[in-house]
Amino acid sequence: MAGADLKLLxxxxxxxxxxxxxxxxxxxxxxLVGIFCFFAIWQIAVTAGLANERLLxxxxxxxxxxxxxxYQKEPDGNTMLVNICASLQVALSGFLLAVVIGIxxxxxxxxxxxxxxxxxxxxELVRPVPPIAWxxxxxxxxxxxxxxxxxxxxxxxxxxxxxxxxxxxxLTNRTYINVAxxxxxxxxxxxxxxxxxxxxxxxxxxxxxALGNSWSTLVAAExxxxxxxxxxxxxQGRTLARPDLVIAGMVVIGxxxxxxxxxxxxxxxxxxxxxxxxxx
Amino acid sequence: MESNMKPKLEVKNITKTFFSxxxxxxxxxxxxxxxxxxxxxxLLGPGRCGxxxxxxxxxxxxxxxxxxxxxxxxxxxxxxxEISMVFQKTAVMPFKTVQQNVELGLKFAGMDxxxxxxxxxxxxxxxxxxxxxxxxxxxxxxxxxxxxxxxxAYATNPEVLIMDEPxxxxxxxxxxxxxxxxxxxxAEEKKTVLFVTNNIEEACSLGDRIVLxxxxxxxxxxxxxxxxxxxxxxxxxxEFLDIRQKISDNTDLAL
Amino acid sequence: xxxxxxxxMNIVCIILPVIAVLCIAIGWIAFSTANxxxxxxxxxxxxxFIRTFTNPVARVILPGHIWASLxxxxxxxxxxxxxxxxxxxxxxxxxxVRAVLGSVLELLRPIPPIAWxxxxxxxxxxxxxSKVFIVFIGTIFGLIVNTSAGIKLVDKINIDVGxxxxxxxRQILTEIVVPTALPSIFAGIRTSVSSGWTTVVAAExxxxxxxxGSLVTKGWQGNDMALVLVAVISIAAIGxxxxxxxxxxxxxxxxxxxx
Numbered sequence: 001m002a003g004a005d006l007k008l009l010x011x012x013x014x015x016x017x018x019x020x021x022x023x024x025x026x027x028x029x030x031x032l033v034g035i036f037c038f039f040a041i042w043q044i045a046v047t048a049g050l051a052n053e054r055l056l057x058x059x060x061x062x063x064x065x066x067x068x069x070x071y072q073k074e075p076d077g078n079t080m081l082v083n084i085c086a087s088l089q090v091a092l093s094g095f096l097l098a099v100v101i102g103i104x105x106x107x108x109x110x111x112x113x114x115x116x117x118x119x120x121x122x123x124e125l126v127r128p129v130p131p132i133a134w135x136x137x138x139x140x141x142x143x144x145x146x147x148x149x150x151x152x153x154x155x156x157x158x159x160x161x162x163x164x165x166x167x168x169x170x171l172t173n174r175t176y177i178n179v180a181x182x183x184x185x186x187x188x189x190x191x192x193x194x195x196x197x198x199x200x201x202x203x204x205x206x207x208x209x210a211l212g213n214s215w216s217t218l219v220a221a222e223x224x225x226x227x228x229x230x231x232x233x234x235x236q237g238r239t240l241a242r243p244d245l246v247i248a249g250m251v252v253i254g255x256x257x258x259x260x261x262x263x264x265x266x267x268x269x270x271x272x273x274x275x276x277x278x279x280x
Numbered sequence: 281m282e283s284n285m286k287p288k289l290e291v292k293n294i295t296k297t298f299f300s301x302x303x304x305x306x307x308x309x310x311x312x313x314x315x316x317x318x319x320x321x322x323l324l325g326p327g328r329c330g331x332x333x334x335x336x337x338x339x340x341x342x343x344x345x346x347x348x349x350x351x352x353x354x355x356x357x358x359x360x361x362e363i364s365m366v367f368q369k370t371a372v373m374p375f376k377t378v379q380q381n382v383e384l385g386l387k388f389a390g391m392d393x394x395x396x397x398x399x400x401x402x403x404x405x406x407x408x409x410x411x412x413x414x415x416x417x418x419x420x421x422x423x424x425x426x427x428x429x430x431x432x433a434y435a436t437n438p439e440v441l442i443m444d445e446p447x448x449x450x451x452x453x454x455x456x457x458x459x460x461x462x463x464x465x466x467a468e469e470k471k472t473v474l475f476v477t478n479n480i481e482e483a484c485s486l487g488d489r490i491v492l493x494x495x496x497x498x499x500x501x502x503x504x505x506x507x508x509x510x511x512x513x514x515x516x517x518x519e520f521l522d523i524r525q526k527i528s529d530n531t532d533l534a535l
Numbered sequence: 536x537x538x539x540x541x542x543x544m545n546i547v548c549i550i551l552p553v554i555a556v557l558c559i560a561i562g563w564i565a566f567s568t569a570n571x572x573x574x575x576x577x578x579x580x581x582x583x584f585i586r587t588f589t590n591p592v593a594r595v596i597l598p599g600h601i602w603a604s605l606x607x608x609x610x611x612x613x614x615x616x617x618x619x620x621x622x623x624x625x626x627x628x629x630x631x632v633r634a635v636l637g638s639v640l641e642l643l644r645p646i647p648p649i650a651w652x653x654x655x656x657x658x659x660x661x662x663x664x665s666k667v668f669i670v671f672i673g674t675i676f677g678l679i680v681n682t683s684a685g686i687k688l689v690d691k692i693n694i695d696v697g698x699x700x701x702x703x704x705r706q707i708l709t710e711i712v713v714p715t716a717l718p719s720i721f722a723g724i725r726t727s728v729s730s731g732w733t734t735v736v737a738a739e740x741x742x743x744x745x746x747x748g749s750l751v752t753k754g755w756q757g758n759d760m761a762l763v764l765v766a767v768i769s770i771a772a773i774g775x776x777x778x779x780x781x782x783x784x785x786x787x788x789x790x791x792x793x794x
Contacts, residue, residue, distance in 0.1 A: 032638075034639050035639060035642065056658075114548070128778075130732065130733040133770050135740075253647065
């Protein structure tokens with residue numbers, strides 16, 4: 001009897017699985033349809049002459065330009081790889097500096113009253129200035145080298161790092177702190193072993209915003225003050241009336257941004273998973 | 281008496297199997313019972329077992345794998361305006377005032393504002409929330425939120441009310457007073473009620489009859505008739521403690 | 536003893552912020568007196584601030600520049616809010632729309648708002664429309680993503696309530712799902728305001744006749760660092776003001792959330 005029931009369930013299960021698979025397949029198909037339509041409409045609009053080709057090149061042309069840029073220096077004077085490396089170097093150095101300084105500062109500010117009293121007003125004064133508005137000052141101080149741009153990126157990434165670690169650690173569950181205190185942990189021990197781990201998810205959210213800000217600010221910084229980099233490339237594309245180069249730059253910037261955020265998600269998953277395993 | 285015995289709602293051979301990537305899971309197996317007109321029927325079952333699933337099938341939110349639900353002798357599919365529900369997690373809308381929450385079903389039915397206000401006033405008074413019409417749920421206690429849920433369910437004037445562990449999230453004190461409230465309300469507004477709980481004492485003090493369900497998958501173990509005990513019941517009387525013990529001995533342990 | 540320690544702590548906590556602000560002020564004065572060409576002092580900046588009223592820059596006084604920037608942001612944002620939130624609701628609610636539109640959005644979303652500026656300038660020049668359009672295109676993707684995420688996160692039980700009480704799809708969407716998602720929609724609005732403000736400043740820095748961003752560039756090119764600082768401080772002040780106004784607005788729109 002029970003065996004018969006199970007067998008019946010088995011066939012039902014197969015039917016369910018098939019249906020599930022079909023639905024997933026349909027979903028992915030629709031995704032592809034969406035993307036295909038996007039490119040098709042774009043391509044048709046250009047080839048049919050609906051859009052001015054001097055303003056909007058076709059997707060195929062953009063693709064060609066991207067490939068071409070990998071071995072050709074013209075018109076901005078650097079190959080794609082050089083531009084990518086220049087941008088990554090600037091963005092990552094500013095970003096990493098912000099992470100290394102911003103997170104500890106935020107954590108200390110959120111945990112120790114004296115640190116909060118001193119740093120919070122300074123931070124609140126600097127915070128509302130959009131990072132790109134620092135560009136002229138920084139350029140006057142440091143020129144247009146790596147240092148200057150990294151400093152601008154630093155400003156843009158610093159703010160979310162501080163805010164999120166500050167709020168994250170302030171939201172630490174009071175019960176955990178009291179438990180640790182009952183078991184005789186010292187204040188620094190509680191900070192290290194209770195406060196910091198419990199703030200991690202918020203800190204990571206901040207790092208994610210910081211990365212997005214860095215990459216976006218980088219483009220602005222390179223458009224205003226640079227001799228290489230992806231932002232410089234699209235700015236040159238604009239002044240030379242090369243829309244294909246501009247769009248190629250946007251595509252590469254978007255793609256690298258997506259890859260960077262993917263890498264960050266991977267690191268986050270590994271780190272937070274490790275934390276969970278530890279607590280078990 | 282004879283007319284009182286005809287089934288308002290009949291559940292016949294309901295089975296529900298869920299599928300997931302991990303495999304099949306049977307939540308309800310071949311459950312049948314009847315609810316008579318004007319009756320307060322309690323479904324009693326241990327822990328997290330197919331009770332809510334069964335209710336969702338009766339109310340039309342879920343589709344059964346096999347079996348049927350009959351309402352006034354007719355087989356029904358999908359949600360039915362004559363069957364209303366009080367939800368487990370209160371599920372009142374935080375962004376609507378008490379009055380707007382109570383008027384939800386009436387608004388959906390396209391009733392005009394004045395008539396809605398009249399009806400909602402009546403039910404807000406009935407559940408004892410007079411003076412809180414303009415409050416938002418986050419300002420209310422758990423018991424008060426569930427009163428809103430009860431008023432909302434009554435406001436559409438359904439024939440059958442389903443209550444899915446409505447007091448499960450409340451503390452013991454509030455739970456007792458809410459049980460008394462529901463007795464008072466159901467005495468004032470004669471309705472057929474299907475009440476689900478995992479608490480034996482609650483079942484014994486509220487139910488005209490009790491349908492005892494087994495642990496997973498949910499099956500009907502036994503049906504108890506408590507009509508010989510007049511309400512409100514004395515929960516320390518001998519008869520009450522006897523039936524309570526009897527049901528308790530027959531209940532599967534929940535883990 | 537403990538009490539005394541506490542009151543000392545309280546006094547220190549009141550004095551420290553004052554010291555911090557003084558530190559900044561002293562640092563600024565020291566740096567500017569040592570390197571007057573790199574950094575104008577506070578007094579000089581204040582005098583320059585007064586002069587923006589008497590000696591208009593590009594024939595516009597400071598409030599005029601502020602208004603130019605603000606107007607661009609507001610118009611662009613209003614269009615982005617209407618279209619972005621509308622599309623976000625559709626993408627979050629309907630699985631088919633999500634599949635078709637969502638995939639295209641995921642493609643366009645990683646492009647930073649500022650990277651659109653050169654293309655938009657090529658298309659529409661450096662006039663008003665192109666500024667407004669940059670704000671629009673720079674903020675709309677974030678709005679769609681935030682809104683649709685909020686809609687998707689709506690607890691299923693709320694939708695069940697709608698079904699039980701006889702709501703049709705449209706009623707459930709407007710009466711239950713959208714209001715439930717309102718806090719996440721508002722989070723999207725808040726992000727859009729700050730990124731819109733940044734974007735418009737960047738767009739103005741790259742080419743504009745008026746606006747706070749153009750003041751920055753003019754000061755920079757004319758070696759008038761005091762003007763740059765006046766503009767930067769104004770940009771920061773307006774940005775902070777906008778975010779304060781927004782949290783006030785949120786209290787009005789979502790009164791239940793403040794309890």
